[in-house]
Amino acid sequence: MSGAEFDCEDVVEVVTDYLEGVMAPEDRRRFERHLNDCDGCLHYLEQMQAVIRLVGRPTVESVPPETMAGLLRKFRTWRG
Amino acid sequence: MNAPVADFSATIASIEDLELLDRLRRGEEAAFTQLVEGLYGSMLRLAMFHLGNRAVAEEVVQDAWVGVLRQLDRFEGRSSLRTWILRIVSNLAKTRAVRERRTLPFSSLDGLDEQDREPAVDPERFLPAGERWAGHWSSPPRSWQDVPEELLLSQETRAEVERAIEALPPTQRAVIVLRDVDGLTAAEACELLGLTDGNQRVLLHRARSRVRRALERYLDDAQVA
Numbered sequence: 001m002s003g004a005e006f007d008c009e010d011v012v013e014v015v016t017d018y019l020e021g022v023m024a025p026e027d028r029r030r031f032e033r034h035l036n037d038c039d040g041c042l043h044y045l046e047q048m049q050a051v052i053r054l055v056g057r058p059t060v061e062s063v064p065p066e067t068m069a070g071l072l073r074k075f076r077t078w079r080g
Numbered sequence: 081m082n083a084p085v086a087d088f089s090a091t092i093a094s095i096e097d098l099e100l101l102d103r104l105r106r107g108e109e110a111a112f113t114q115l116v117e118g119l120y121g122s123m124l125r126l127a128m129f130h131l132g133n134r135a136v137a138e139e140v141v142q143d144a145w146v147g148v149l150r151q152l153d154r155f156e157g158r159s160s161l162r163t164w165i166l167r168i169v170s171n172l173a174k175t176r177a178v179r180e181r182r183t184l185p186f187s188s189l190d191g192l193d194e195q196d197r198e199p200a201v202d203p204e205r206f207l208p209a210g211e212r213w214a215g216h217w218s219s220p221p222r223s224w225q226d227v228p229e230e231l232l233l234s235q236e237t238r239a240e241v242e243r244a245i246e247a248l249p250p251t252q253r254a255v256i257v258l259r260d261v262d263g264l265t266a267a268e269a270c271e272l273l274g275l276t277d278g279n280q281r282v283l284l285h286r287a288r289s290r291v292r293r294a295l296e297r298y299l300d301d302a303q304v305a
Contacts, residue, residue, distance in 0.1 A: 007215030012200040016285035020266065040220025044201075050224050050232070051292045054241050055260040063120045067138075071116055071145050072109060078149040079107035 006034045011041045015048050093157035101161065104152065116145070119162065122262050123169045126272065129254040130173035131180070140176055144169040163268050166258070170272040195249045196282055200289035227299055237298065244294035248287050255280055256287035 006014070011034055017023050018031050035042050063071075093101075103111035123144060127137035147168045155164055205219045224232065231237060245253055251273075258269040270280045 007206075008217045008220075009201075009203070009206045009215040012289070013285075015200075016281060016288065020281060020284075022281070038216075039223075040217040043221045043223045047221055047224055047292055047296065048288060051241075051288050051295060052260050054232075054237070054295070055245065055256060055288075055291060056263065057238065063117055067120075067142075068113065068116060070142070072112065074146060074149060075107075075109065075112045078152075 006030050008034075008038060008041050008044075011035075011038075012044060015045060018045075019048065019052075093155075093160055097161040098157065101152070101155065101157075115161075119165055122162075122166060122257065125254070125257055126166055126169050127173045129250060129273070130170070130177050136176065136180065137173070140173050141169065144172050147172065159268070160263075162262055163264055166262065166264070166272055174274075192279060192282055193249075196252070196286050198286070200285065201293070221296065224299065227303070231299070231302060236302075237295070240295060240298045241291060244291045245287075247294075248290060252283050252287035252290070255283040256291070259284055260288070 011031065014023065014027070014031065018028065023031065035045060100111055100115060104115065120141070123141045124134075124137055127140040127144075128134060131137045131140065144165070148165055151168070155161065159167070205217060207213050207216050207218045209215075245256060248256065254273055255269060255275070258264045258272060259266070264272070266277060266280055266284075269275070270277055273280070275283070
């Protein structure tokens, strides 16, 4: 992206580059300038940050009992 | 280009990793059970990604645990324990895929496919070309700040997020799981999945955008109801 200011349709496509910290400094400034003036895009950024937090909430997978029993046997042998 | 923002979150072993390691080396079964429960799903998903066959993927995960135990004394803490273990799974799965003469799913990924090119947001939500404010929101997203915590953090919302992740194309799913569930860095995810940095980011972007869309629909419905 160069020259023109970002519009909202650009912002939703570069938001991951922004969050990943890989934007060129002038694009970063352009992005932040847009967000200063645009509640819709500010909310969009906040929603993406919420998505990252929600996806990252830890879940404990249930391990099939026979698999766990087999692995524990290996662990006991290893500890030996 | 500016330097990427450094992300050390998953690049070295944490205090918790080192404590867990200590308990494992003392032979504490509870520590081992905790490790297996926290990693089994991620290991299986990663093996599935390379192999596409659940039975073979399960065998690879079993073999990976044998490898983990054999090499545990050599773990030096230069990555997180999680990354180190997932790397063992990835290496075994890739070797097994070659043996099974199976083409790796991402050899086709150097060119991303159609699903990875779709817009992040439905174009209908922006003012069309020709309008004075073309490219700006016609239907802007609302703030989730006023979504009640008990809804945002509910089991139902959690289940909706998981459904959205399961519904993703496999490569997008693999990337978002490693990055946002397992907390790996971009470089680590690229290594484990055999992706370029640019493609990894495109896939992460598409995956997060799709999950956001699903969640927006869900939260709008839930609050109207």
